[in-house]
Amino acid sequence: MRALLIRLYPARWRARYGDEFAAILEERPLGPFDVADIVLGALDAQLRLRGRGATIRQGRGFTVSLRIGGFAASIGALIWTVFFLQISPGKPFQGGIAILAFAGLLALLVAVTGLSAYQARSHPRLVWTAFAMTAAGTVAMAIGAAADLTPVGAGGWNEALVVLGALAAVVGSALFGIATYLNSVPMRGAAALLVAVPAIGAAAFIVALVSVDLAYLFMFPTYICFLAGWGALGIQAIRLDRTTTSPGLA
Amino acid sequence: MEPKPPEFGKFAEPSLLILVSLSDGPKHGYAMMQDIERGTGRPMGAGTLYAALTRLEEQGLIEPLTPVDRRRPYRLTAVGASNLAEQLRGLSAFAQQGLRQLGESQP
Numbered sequence: 001m002r003a004l005l006i007r008l009y010p011a012r013w014r015a016r017y018g019d020e021f022a023a024i025l026e027e028r029p030l031g032p033f034d035v036a037d038i039v040l041g042a043l044d045a046q047l048r049l050r051g052r053g054a055t056i057r058q059g060r061g062f063t064v065s066l067r068i069g070g071f072a073a074s075i076g077a078l079i080w081t082v083f084f085l086q087i088s089p090g091k092p093f094q095g096g097i098a099i100l101a102f103a104g105l106l107a108l109l110v111a112v113t114g115l116s117a118y119q120a121r122s123h124p125r126l127v128w129t130a131f132a133m134t135a136a137g138t139v140a141m142a143i144g145a146a147a148d149l150t151p152v153g154a155g156g157w158n159e160a161l162v163v164l165g166a167l168a169a170v171v172g173s174a175l176f177g178i179a180t181y182l183n184s185v186p187m188r189g190a191a192a193l194l195v196a197v198p199a200i201g202a203a204a205f206i207v208a209l210v211s212v213d214l215a216y217l218f219m220f221p222t223y224i225c226f227l228a229g230w231g232a233l234g235i236q237a238i239r240l241d242r243t244t245t246s247p248g249l250a
Numbered sequence: 251m252e253p254k255p256p257e258f259g260k261f262a263e264p265s266l267l268i269l270v271s272l273s274d275g276p277k278h279g280y281a282m283m284q285d286i287e288r289g290t291g292r293p294m295g296a297g298t299l300y301a302a303l304t305r306l307e308e309q310g311l312i313e314p315l316t317p318v319d320r321r322r323p324y325r326l327t328a329v330g331a332s333n334l335a336e337q338l339r340g341l342s343a344f345a346q347q348g349l350r351q352l353g354e355s356q357p
Contacts, residue, residue, distance in 0.1 A: 013304075017303075019322075024279045025296060034296065036295075037296065039297070041297025041300055045304070046302075101263060117293040118293065129326050
């Protein structure tokens, strides 16, 4: 993967910096944050060597950071709140619900990428699995959302994709929650909420085998944990970013 | 006419952090990343680091030294040190003004 990432840079850049850059990448495990940062760095190098660097220099380009991840997590939580308010048992997905779910999951994918800088160093496999689950869910949601816009979605199979995407989001979020919790970054409370989601969801499933009505009582805390977990993670990341913006190097 | 200060755009902050990191002696890329993270509490990705390093080298504010085991150290040039001092004085004056306005004047 490291060799592939270095290949994204222009040949002239690689000739000058490639060896030392490769040595840096070998120093520690790479997470989604690092990969996104390198891809954007390669894009910057490509544009600069093609004489288009001025556009990037003067613009406020996309920078992978805690702030971006924090905002994405908060926006994702908001979108999912609207999603949960729109759905009701037995009612088919209509009026762009799948598109809403896709937008929510895309925001969470950006959040996992932006917030994974610390976690990926100590638990790279866990973070990459969380990222892969969320990414797979996003693709399923994208197909479901695309079908929602066309007559082919009327068959209802797109709903199955949305449900699969949502399950992937729950598992991905829980894995990311575990990685965050284990990393001892000051987001453990929010991370614990995300870890609780599949546990409560599984309890709801077991209860549903006995009484469907009773299972709905479990669904509400599941939604709350998911939304509160991502919302709190987002707010804490933004606050953490704000408190550490002033350079303290001496 | 005063010389125009170098433009770093979105890499302005990483550039300043790199210059500060090099202010106590030459360092290779990974050591800079660790130093910056220790000082600011925020990670700096390798992509951001090298985007800023490239610009700083082009501007003549830092210079590469001979690599040791594929790790190439960089050091501040005289122009880089002077540019860093100017930036830090500007930041300090700005901070002092802000604190005065808040009524928390510093000794």
